[in-house]
Amino acid sequence: MKIHLRPLVALFTLVGAASANERHARLARKHNYARDTTTSSMTPSTSTSSSTTSSGSAAVSGATTSVATASVPTTGPQTNTWGTTIPPLTQITSGMPSQPTLAVTATYPAGATPPISGAPVLPTPYVFQASSWPPQDQIAPTDSAEVSEWMQELNGFDIPDIPPTADGTCAGDPSAAADAADRGWWTCGGYTRDTDITACPDKLTWGVSFDDGPAFYTPQLLDYLSSINVTSTFFVVGSRVVERPQVLIEEYMTGHEIAVHTWSHRPLTMLTTEQVVAELGWTRKAIKDVLGVTPTLMRPPYGDIDDRVRAISLAMGMVPVIWTRTPSGATFDTNDWKVPGGVVNGSQSFATFQAILNNATTLDTGFIVLEHDLYPQTVDLAIGYTLPAALNFTPHLTMDSIGHCNDIPATNLYRESNQNTSFPYPNSTSGDSSVPSGSGGSTSTSTSKTGGSISALNADAIPMTVIGTAVLAVFGILLL
Numbered sequence: 001m002k003i004h005l006r007p008l009v010a011l012f013t014l015v016g017a018a019s020a021n022e023r024h025a026r027l028a029r030k031h032n033y034a035r036d037t038t039t040s041s042m043t044p045s046t047s048t049s050s051s052t053t054s055s056g057s058a059a060v061s062g063a064t065t066s067v068a069t070a071s072v073p074t075t076g077p078q079t080n081t082w083g084t085t086i087p088p089l090t091q092i093t094s095g096m097p098s099q100p101t102l103a104v105t106a107t108y109p110a111g112a113t114p115p116i117s118g119a120p121v122l123p124t125p126y127v128f129q130a131s132s133w134p135p136q137d138q139i140a141p142t143d144s145a146e147v148s149e150w151m152q153e154l155n156g157f158d159i160p161d162i163p164p165t166a167d168g169t170c171a172g173d174p175s176a177a178a179d180a181a182d183r184g185w186w187t188c189g190g191y192t193r194d195t196d197i198t199a200c201p202d203k204l205t206w207g208v209s210f211d212d213g214p215a216f217y218t219p220q221l222l223d224y225l226s227s228i229n230v231t232s233t234f235f236v237v238g239s240r241v242v243e244r245p246q247v248l249i250e251e252y253m254t255g256h257e258i259a260v261h262t263w264s265h266r267p268l269t270m271l272t273t274e275q276v277v278a279e280l281g282w283t284r285k286a287i288k289d290v291l292g293v294t295p296t297l298m299r300p301p302y303g304d305i306d307d308r309v310r311a312i313s314l315a316m317g318m319v320p321v322i323w324t325r326t327p328s329g330a331t332f333d334t335n336d337w338k339v340p341g342g343v344v345n346g347s348q349s350f351a352t353f354q355a356i357l358n359n360a361t362t363l364d365t366g367f368i369v370l371e372h373d374l375y376p377q378t379v380d381l382a383i384g385y386t387l388p389a390a391l392n393f394t395p396h397l398t399m400d401s402i403g404h405c406n407d408i409p410a411t412n413l414y415r416e417s418n419q420n421t422s423f424p425y426p427n428s429t430s431g432d433s434s435v436p437s438g439s440g441g442s443t444s445t446s447t448s449k450t451g452g453s454i455s456a457l458n459a460d461a462i463p464m465t466v467i468g469t470a471v472l473a474v475f476g477i478l479l480l
């Protein structure tokens, strides 16, 4: 894991007051669907969304700095109903002794019916053959028939001609960092686009997610989530999926959402377009081979996304999901991933989480927090501290998976069950396409380095009102 230094890149932001219903409707428009309140299904609608530029202002090195007030136990051990013991917070450190792990609690045979309407039954049990996959945890090679085929999915999409960054960090590429606003580069200044999911629409709703698994301690987390009746979105790494398919199956079959988090977990902006396609494509394939479904949500490692990476992801049928960043630049990263490496300790990570909850109470919308299920320390922090703190928090928090909190029907979260032809966003050259990935398009549109979401969504699909609002937003007049 790499530590990112985030320089100061400012953009003016004003958050307008709006009722919850207005925000909800706006986010529904943002994600290009409308709620049908009689059937709870989503129907495509014409996007008239407006907020197209950054939600950022001066970044403070990923910091959440307000004083924590959440009241939860900070000493242990706490024995859970399933028999494991959570260490005292002060003992959740890089040198923490290993603990017993749980096996998956149930096995699901081929042919089992998943909890997603219209999704195929579970395929034949997965057998990993290394020769069929890229080397684990290395940037996926691009010289394969698979990658050549997946590259075709970009046809007809406007992929901005933005050069790869040096290493996905601001300090490593000052000239790219200076151009971050034009690039829509989240890493340097928190620039987001209309197509990004960065929050839950409803205030005081936490869109729960865990990244980088499935891993050794994920079954403990699944048991705990089940015990508190909370579903999460799991952003999984392809190199882990092929190792622990049964854990992925348990996540999926017990109602959690599965989304793509790349093959080797590199910053995507530093990769070539072919490499980004390979990273997303192999992970997508690993999930499909295990579950029989192809996710329509993805999260870039480190949140490292720009307009080129966005456009590639959308062309491949995957909507980017990041974590919340407040207007003042506080990112909702618990830094739990820094505990195994000793950069921060458990107490510090939990204090960061408490600050996040306090910051969340100041937002007009809900929020998304970055946490991980890869390491025992991060799972212990979740089970023993962050999730209980959220359950006991005042004011009351609603905890939900990210797709669900955004009113995206579960069927839309996988290509095989998705019936919404405009989610993910269609190829501009075939606006009535019945396939979500945009595959099969043949006409390339012009490229544009600037223009942000206009590039990502294709300019000829964007109403002029959106373009006008984008100009206003640059001047700090209006933002979501």
Ligand SMILES: [Zn+2]
Binding pocket: 211, 212, 261, 265, 301, 302
């Ligand atoms: Zn990650």
